Amino acid sequence: MSPLWLLLDRVVTSGNLTFIDADGRARTYGDNTGPQVVVRLHDKPVEWRIALDPGLAIAEAFMDARLNLEQGSVYEFLELLIRNTQRTGPPGSARLLDRMRYATRWARQYNPVGRAARNASHHYDIPPEIYDLFLDPDWQYSCAYFPHENVDLAEAQRAKKRHIAAKLRVSPGQDVLDIGSGWGGLGLSLAQLADARVTGITLSNEQLRRARERAKKMGLDSQVRFELRDYRKVEEKFDRIVSVGMFEHVGVNHYQEFFNQVYKLLKDDGVALLHSIGRSDTPGITNPFIEKYIFPGGYIPSLSEVIPAIERAGLVVADIEILRLHYAHTLRAWRDAFMARRDEAKRLMGERFCRMWEFYLAGSELAFRYQGMMVFQIQLIKQVDALPLTRDYMVEDERRLEAIEAGGGQRPRLAGT
Template structure:
């Protein structure tokens, strides 16, 4: 075992129990023997060196290529054993140099003009949609659910998320609503159906656009919901409400002022906007190298300290801020379990390596929300302080009314995604 890797693991693995078998077949034990045991094997010396040199990228690549294998436990168990007590400063110094260099140069990776933004979105979303049917809920909500109780099903928690957002928007019948990054259309259709508003949904994914329009037609909401393939920067008009869920992570830190300037331009004087995004507790950072390379090129998870300055600069007022702490970890656990349950089907269609890449992405993301300082924030914005009721009671009252309605004929989302 390479000394730097052995030293790092002895300092990192505390509550977990990891047995790592090196290329010579020798077993090295780390952590608390009374804890759940995870046994992993490194196939060769080159893989061992790569993991020691740059674990942020090479652990995932080694797992995807079958050069890091789990003989007991799952890749989630392996990552949990390492990450639950991880202090980044315990890794060898050269790994911190790599992270520092990536931070200094992150503006290059996050430079997202419209053509590049479309290519980045296509990388993840313009693929065979049957993948998402196998691990998302039927509405294809591909963002953090809102768990009103720990034992809530994924379907109910995603419906609760839509209720929560609708309540915060304080919707009034007949209003014009903009959904920036409308995905497969589930939120836009929900808002139109539950609040009788007109919704414009915009996306850069041609596959999502196709599905969204089909769902609008199927549900009889095509006159109320208009889905468009357009970059937010090119959109014109005025909207009473603006919502964006899970899109801000794709904007890029270089473009935050542009994004919020556009929100200001599009928002009516008495309008309300709500931005739902993954965030980080521990200040500005960089995108995980594996995620940036294989899953979300051009993406970045911001700290609140990076979000509020452009909001303030563009003269928007932050009227409400909520932090959802473990909700995304719980969401990802459902997705990961469903993904693993569909492994045979997925591997037949896309191959074993594809499955390992996505399992690592889901497992790594879940551990990041549980142990590495990621969360979700919802920031409500307006142009003036009188745009919303004085207290937050309206949110709870609206959610209560929507919950009553959802228990009836809206239990199944309109035009369920296929």
């Protein structure tokens, strides 16, 4: 019997999964509950590869059309596998590979300046039209903030920016550093809503080009400047520092270096905010498919890996908020939008890219629903009296910013002034 069939016999105890091998033989697994998923394999070698390294081989087989879904979606297939492995645990070969990957993760997460730039370019310097297919109009490529589940993606991304601005407690004329500024949306919003002066840094040429174009078009290029610069190369001091969706690219080897630099660049009475994906369990490894094809050099940390580096840098944790299912909702919206315009993506990048991207968006959403992924926002200060005694100011400023955005308010003052 094929090692893959033996593996599936042990792992898949619930659901409704049918595998058809390269010879046309079908075997069904599970307890016949839930949506039916029918998978066809097109050659024998892929059976062995999946049995030995399912975390990577399933993704690669789907990308290369050596594995096809004849019934059901990629999302349903992965959900079935994930929910079953939560009960039975991963197979022995996968556990062994995971231990080996953990033991060598320092090498893959070694991200000096040059390598960090290449890693960023791998993901972000693709044709920008791809991102236009599924992101909101502001091109926010990080977890949105859903005050309630009926909010659409564009409003949830605006709410995320207001939420961050309120935690930063930005006031007019302050200098803000945005580490990993993306396509410029957050920096431009901080300038518009809070009249701040913003410096945004990125390692992506494509992001830099678009961010500068947007600033010029909005008449904010004298107030918001974007630069192609590594965070380790910044020397100026700032009143506020923010980093959204960039820390996942730092690498566990460089956490101390990152927070030491934040301490160095933050003024004594300043406030910093770190927004990053995290894991709610113990330290682990990057999913091998994500590491190889999507975010090379990336890693999702546990808080237990982050907090010690913050403490050693001399920074004070003023507040931590955990956003649990917000990224799952964000990824669902991205995947729906991408699949609705998949034909356009295929014309731009080809079928293999579309399969890769569909697998990436589906698997990432499921990670937040079932595998302990979350988003944390850590507010950092140097002086214990840099912020008010209670968190009430966050709510007050967030509401004031919402009124400004709606055209019914004035630029924000600090809460209580």
